[in-house]
Amino acid sequence: MNLIFLGPPGAGKGTQAKRLIDRLRIPQLSTGDVLRKAVADGTPLGVKAKPLMSSGQLVPDEIVNGIVDEALDQPTYQKGFLLDGFPRTVPQAQALDAALQKRGRKIEHVLLLEVPIELLVARLSGRQTCPKCQTSYGKDNPPKKSGLCDNDGESLSVRPDDQPESVRRRMMEYETKTALLTGYYKARGVVRPIDGVGSVDDVEKRIVRALDPDGEHER
Ligand code: AP5
Numbered sequence: 083m084n085l086i087f088l089g090p091p092g093a094g095k096g097t098q099a100k101r102l103i104d105r106l107r108i109p110q111l112s113t114g115d116v117l118r119k120a121v122a123d124g125t126p127l128g129v130k131a132k133p134l135m136s137s138g139q140l141v142p143d144e145i146v147n148g149i150v151d152e153a154l155d156q157p158t159y160q161k162g163f164l165l166d167g168f169p170r171t172v173p174q175a176q177a178l179d180a181a182l183q184k185r186g187r188k189i190e191h192v193l194l195l196e197v198p199i200e201l202l203v204a205r206l207s208g209r210q211t212c213p214k215c216q217t218s219y220g221k222d223n224p225p226k227k228s229g230l231c232d233n234d235g236e237s238l239s240v241r242p243d244d245q246p247e248s249v250r251r252r253m254m255e256y257e258t259k260t261a262l263l264t265g266y267y268k269a270r271g272v273v274r275p276i277d278g279v280g281s282v283d284d285v286e287k288r289i290v291r292a293l294d295p296d297g298e299h300e301r
Contacts, residue, residue: 083162089195091252092202099166108162113146115216136242138251147177170260192267195278210238
């Protein structure tokens with residue numbers, strides 16, 4: 083199954099993607115996670131992306147298109163993928179279409195997580211992230227041990243782009259560039275709107291129901 087997670091910053095894309103990889107047994111491909119790793123490793127890509135990301139701007143299309151095009155050839159992504167944070171602009175969506183078409187594949191579902199802006203800002207201001215596995219924690223889903231990741235025990239930190247000024251810029255980038263993708267994919271009948279308000283478990287149940295009305299993936 084080839085899926086895209088669409089939704090504004092803080093909608094819960096990463097949180098839900100990390101749950102669905104277990105349930106659906108398909109890997110997540112998060113361009114944000116790939117870029118944050120490049121920044122942490124100080125690679126040439128990371129050096130270029132760092133100032134853009136921390137100020138809440140998008141990284142140029144050709145860079146992220148290249149990351150995804152390369153990933154699609156890796157064995158991990160052959161049986162399906164869950165794209166989180168990509169595409170984010172119409173040119174990225176067109177590049178993805180071309181990349182999939184040449185491999186005889188297509189997008190089956192676009193999960194559109196809908197959350198009101200006041201809640202998004204509240205979630206981002208309370209977010210702590212694991213720098214190693216990129217799992218996010220918040221007031222409603224805190225780690226078991228304060229300040230430490232449940233998965234690997236790493237110390238949690240606040241993402242530089244969760245500062246208020248960067249959050250404002252990210253919301254603006256979403257409204258002016260990424261929101262256009264809803265219409266792009268609606269025309270193909272693949273958009274599944276999901277109410278993203280409620281507990282992480284409740285949102286997960288809604289996603290599973292939307293993907294699988296017959297209950298094959300229920301547990
Ligand atoms: P990216 O990492 O993709 O960030 P984003 O889209 O801004 O999304 P977030 O990770 O902030 O939010 P999320 O929806 O994943 O929410 P989360 O699950 O963490 O991109 C970062 C940057 O990289 C971009 O700004 C850009 O510079 C660059 N970039 C990446 N991809 C790019 C591309 N394709 N093109 C160009 N540039 C690109 O949840 C948020 C918080 O809420 C957490 O604390 C979580 O614990 C909590 N939470 C989640 N669900 C719930 C719930 N149901 N109830 C209560 N709390 C919840």
